[in-house]
Structure formats: C-alpha cells, structure tokens
Amino acid sequence: MITVTEEAFDPDRRVSSFVDETLAFAYVFEDFGIDYCCGGDVSLATACEKANVDIATIRNRLRAVQESHDEESVEWESLSELVNHIVSTHHDRLREELPSLESLVHKVAEVHGEDHPELRAVEREYAVLADEMRTHIEEEEDELFPIVRKLDSGGSLTDFEVRTVRRELTTFEDDHEATAERLEQLSELTDGYTVPDSACASYRGMLERLEALERETHIHVHKENNILFPTVVSTLDADA
Template sequence: MARHWLTIASPTTEAITNPLLAACEDGYVPDSIRILSNPTVQDNVSPIVPFLEDLVDDIVETHHEHLRSELPSLERTVRKVTRVHGDTHPELEAIESEFLSLEADVTEHIADEEETVFPEIVTLDDETPRTDTEAARIRDAINHLESEHDAAASHLEGIRDLSDDYTTPSDACTSYRNMLDRLQLHEEDMHVHIHKGNNVLCPDADALLTSA
C-alpha cells in the first residue's frame, strides 16, 4: 500500500515540514503528500491522485478477501471443538456464540462497505464541492462504518475474555490449539483492519469533506 501524508490548516511551510521530517525519522516515509485548506502553501505541493481509493483497495484486498476465506473455515473449527470439548469446557459454547455473532456481523459489514460506504468515500478523491445533503449522506456512511467497527471490536474482546486471553487448556487437542491460535490471529488482523478504517480512512475522508 502506498503511504500518504495528509495535512490541513497549516499556516506555514514549517508547520508542514517539521512533523513530516519527524515522521520520516521515525520510519514513516510517505510516497506522496496532500495539502488541504492551506492557501499559502498548498500550491507548492502536488496533490496525490487517487488517495482514498488506495486506502479502500488496500482494506478490501488485504482484509476483506482474507475474511471471506478464513471465516467459514474458522467457523467449522470452532463448531468442531465446541462439539467435542464442550462438556469439559463449557466456555466453548459462549465462545462459539460470540464468534458466530461476529462472523454474521462482519460478513454483512464488509459487503455493506464495498457496496455502499466505500463508493461514497472514494468520490471525495476528486475534491468536488458537495451540497449539504451530499455531505450529510457521506458523513452518515462514515459514522455507520465506525459504529460497526466498534461492534466488531466488542465481539473480539468477548472472545478474548472467554478464552482467558487464548490460553490453551492442558487437555487441548491439536484442533483446540489450532482454533485458539486462529482466533488470536483473527483478532489481530481485525484490529489492523479497524485501525485503517477508524484512524486513517475515516479521518482522511472527513478532512477532504470539510475542505471541499
């Protein structure tokens, strides 16, 4: 994924370059820079095109495709382990229930993102001024995306708590261990997915919407 640097309302060139240089020293070297609502400096920096589309493509290709492949297989493993070990580990039924709720929500969520939310956000790349009605519709889409991410995070926390931070029981078989490992990896991937949406895509989209 290409790295981008977005700045808004910076009154001087130094206000842009100083934090940018600090980020580069920390290892974040952007491929391109976008300057928003900085009339005294924005003409000196070339805009990036596309911007939000790159982020959307990364989320779909890196996370959505993985989820479509992993969730059905992981569901089968969770069901199997619960069926075999549920009598001696009653917490497995709660883990299964939490996971199935998460799977249903996430499956619907990624379809909604790709069909409704992302197309709205990508239109901001052209920086065309929006009517109040259009801006409100896009902001509603962004808020909806963030609320669904928060709901997914709650399910993930529930699974972690029920599994005692994915602790492997002494009598766990290979399938049991595999399930816990995959659930932990699933949580880690989902948190990266949520971070890209809530902390990168949505704020950048809102900044573009504000400046349009």
C-alpha cells in the first residue's frame, strides 16, 4: 500500500504505479478522467496537466481514499496466480455480463430509439465491442496464458513459444487500445452516461452497467498492461 505523504508523493511517479499498489486509487483517477491503464506510463504531473486537474486536488483525494478505505494491494505470489485472478475476476465476469448487457442495450434502443436516435449508434458500437472482447479473452486464455503458466512453473520455453508470447503481448496491448477507444465512444454517445429525465428503469440500468463496464475494464487492462505483461517480459529477458 502506498502512503501519500509529502515525502512519498512524487509528481514524476507513473500514474499506473499508484494503482499497482492500491486499486482504490483507480476510482480517483476515473473521477477526474485520468488514464491509468493504457496511458498509465506518464507521470502524475503530466496526467493531471492533460486532464486539466490541479495536482494538489488529486493528492488530497488520494489521501482521503487511503484514510477511509481498506486498500486492496495488487500483490501476487506468482504469474500463474495473477493469470488465474484475471480469469476468475474479469474474464468470467465478462462472459456473464456481455451478452446480458447486449440484450438490454438492444431492448432500450428498440423502445427509446425514436426519441433518442443516438441509442442506435450505442447499440452498434456495443455489439462490436462485446464481440471483440469475447474474442480477446478467449485468445488470451488459449494462446497466451498457458505459455505464461509454463514459464511460471520453470518450464523451458521453445523459441517458438518465446516468439509467440512477445508477439501476443503486442497484439493484446493493441486490442486494449481499441477497447478503450470503443468505451470512450460509448461514453461520448451517452453524454458521459447521463440519464435523461424521461429514462425508464431499463434505460437507467443500461447506462449504469455501461459505466460500470468501462470502469471495470480499465482495472482489468491495468492489471494486464502494467503488471502482468511487463513481468512476463522481464522474466523472458532474464531467462534469455
């Protein structure tokens, strides 16, 4: 867990490193539109400047979170443990949520599409997003994670497996960027998930679940881009 004091607080520290140690900090960054997953390699000072946020405000929010929450530390005994956590916490959740939410998005677009034509675009964008995310998690579990588990167990990787891992890491990071762009598009189409005055319970529920999907995906991607993938690379380099 990070202690945000004057001494520990460093504006040159990578944004992702804060969330590496305390997941609850992710919600502070979410609230201020600071990218800590795909764009988490920049310094906190740079991120605040990009988001047009006073860095002192972020410091105070981080401190408040630390003082009022039981922080969840992102610490894993092994690569295999982290991979298993990603599957059980994020992939399995997506397998349940994506089709259910897709049905709800379609229903809301059918009922309210005439008064809110942007809902047709939401439906189209979500359908592509859901399909891409389903493919992505299956490819990770079929192609990448088994080799990561073998690497973690001390098994010797073939040259082909090493090349496969390095290629897949780049591919999956590109997928994450595309996913972030689609989620951002959904946010823009719904005016930041703003609930219209005329919205029914289904409409409201759809927006709440879309927003939750965006936040949860940011944390999911953070664990892969900023923790899992760099650890795999450093392990491969050490074994080279």
